[in-house]
Amino acid sequence: MFKLHEVLARDCAVVGDLPLCRVLLMNDSQYPWLILVPRREEVREVCDLNEGDQQLYLKESNITCAVLQNEFAAEKLNVAALGNMVPQLHIHHIARFTTDVAWPKPVWGLHPAQPYATDALNERVSQLRAAYAKSASALVVA
Template identity: 40%
Template sequence: MVKFSLDPQLAADSQAISRLGLCELRLVNDSRWPWILLVPQRPAIVELFDLTPLDQTLLTFETAMAAEALKAASGAAKVNIAAIGNVVSQFHLHLVARNVDDENWPKPIWGHGSAVAWETGPRQAFVQRLLEAL
């Protein structure tokens, strides 16, 4: 049996916040956008369809729950959800809070500028709001 392990790039670019039923919830270390990841804790998953139908259902539920909490915690106008996987093939979902006055609105965030690491105080405050909203 293959054991789950988090891709090293995801581990380096984000920090664990909480464990939901299926997914680990992680905060991406880029303060330009409130940006979280959902990573199903299943080994060898590359595509959504690699998950069992039950896990697909659970992922849908957890995505909606996390997106609603992200919107509440950030006050965002819009939450973008994407599963790209071109750089990191391990299946994961990006949930990004967007506002009309953010750095690259309305264009995608990928490939725009360089990440700005969270400072400790604002990161802790955001994580607390997110967890409360969950």
């Protein structure tokens, strides 16, 4: 049975579920930052997914990239699966801008997270849910 790693549960807000992945918003207002977590047990790497799930992940990643581009006009998208601190497979999708606080460096460890205010977090989650709905993806709000 799928269980979200406690670090992801602590640091993120749930946007909803796609057919394969749970969509999370990193609670760091410095960047539009989504994380896809395949709802599969004991999976650490994309190559650990079966072929069908790999194809579904790619589709959901492409939808997520389109949401970030359409909603935030990202200059660059960073997509990465590190997993050095959280072993559960989770893939970061971050909209980057030449004006963001970490540009051009990676976002990890450079600046402390700046959590959203409660109202801003709720608004951002609502915005993202609507964006996924526009993309004709089957997002289920958890």
